[in-house]
Amino acid sequence: MSSEINVVIVDDQKLIRQGMRRMLEDHPHIQVVFEATDGLEIVNWLQENKEIIRVDVILMDMQMPNMDGWEATEVLVRSHENIKIIGLSSYDNEAFVDRLMKSGGRGYLLKAQEINEIVDAIEQVMDCGYYLSDRVPLTKIQDFINNSIVVPSFNTSELTSQEIKIVQLICQEKTSQEIADILFIQRKTVEAHRDNIMSKIKARNMVGIAMYAVKHRLVKIN
Amino acid sequence: MSSEINVVIVDDQKLIRQGMRRMLEDHPHIQVVFEATDGLEIVNWLQENKEIIRVDVILMDMQMPNMDGWEATEVLVRSHENIKIIGLSSYDNEAFVDRLMKSGGRGYLLKAQEINEIVDAIEQVMDCGYYLSDRVPLTKIQDFINNSIVVPSFNTSELTSQEIKIVQLICQEKTSQEIADILFIQRKTVEAHRDNIMSKIKARNMVGIAMYAVKHRLVKIN
DNA sequence: AAATATATAGGGGTAAACCCCTAATTTATA
């Protein structure tokens, strides 16, 4: 399944970028399609090139001028939800990993790590959606899996905040009437919203809505 | 005695499977007869091929979608008692080892371990029935020897494999009729299964089933 | 051998979901 993965490298150090690119060149199914020197550059570049070039994975340094890796990740997961961001850092720091994952990152790598593991990470992120290195303590991983909520402060997705409320209630197995009672609106209104949601996200039924909510982390999985 | 050992590799990562297979190819008395990507696949495959191919050892990853290594082990030690299952994981976690041994596993290996140790483990399991790595504290080993009763508690994943199939199709937004057509059974049968699933997992509707599937990782989230 | 679990399938009814449609008011944005 992992055929032709388009990767972008974001790091302020040229040496790192080039080294990474070289190493990835040994893996023909991985294409480095762009290099950026900081968060701002990649955000702007994607804005202009999103229609032209498909980007699957971004290898993002954390410590960078102008806009650091965490900030850039927060911005990009909202505007380019299908791009998977893997953090890159010299520091094996738990708080760093934490923050990145909360920002919407899909994995965290150390620069000291071997190329195999980087390729692994890219492939695993493409296949499973996430990559968590062996080093990351298990408790952290479970923590992460359990609390993988990111309540979209902003308009994350294409859904409005009222629609998101309805989506969340649907995920709690509420019927339209129950949702109406909770939100003090009419059942017909809930149904109108629900139908809108379905056509927006191209869902066939409420299960589709629930799966969307999970995928876009609109709900907490206990 | 260890002549011609038939091995199955179960891991969701192709890289791991292929690497393992390659490494085992250097040992001509070990044959890799099948690769599966998750617990469900190996359970189903064995069901269909138990008469045709003899399987001696299964190298089973722990963290997998659909049905994880522990669940699969619990199922398989019941239905195929002569197959010896060696756990495989990236995590050197005592609780993981514990749970696997309680599920009926015969040994636990780290992916980081060298191929020699993996071959060792396979041979030792064939000869002695068990393999416990040097890392495992001695007390643990004695624990196992003393309490080497396989406590197959129950169906961990309270769902049967047919039910899991239906759950997965529900998560793909299929209607009962569509599921029936896919599984070559009647719509009424699918509905009976669905109702059973709902009462088992205490779901109110299909969204509840989808959320359960997510929580218990019966489905992959892309 | 008996009890239990699983997979199968059907009858029949109610409520909800689903899928069209229109349309008013409010809020945000160009």
Add this chain to the structure above:
DNA sequence: TATAAATTAGGGGTTTACCCCTATATATTT
């Protein structure tokens, strides 16, 4: 300010989900 988007609500029809029930064959477990 004009336009667009969001929120609200309703009419009406078809399909599906949901919730009872029974029942048989097979497989597994005790």
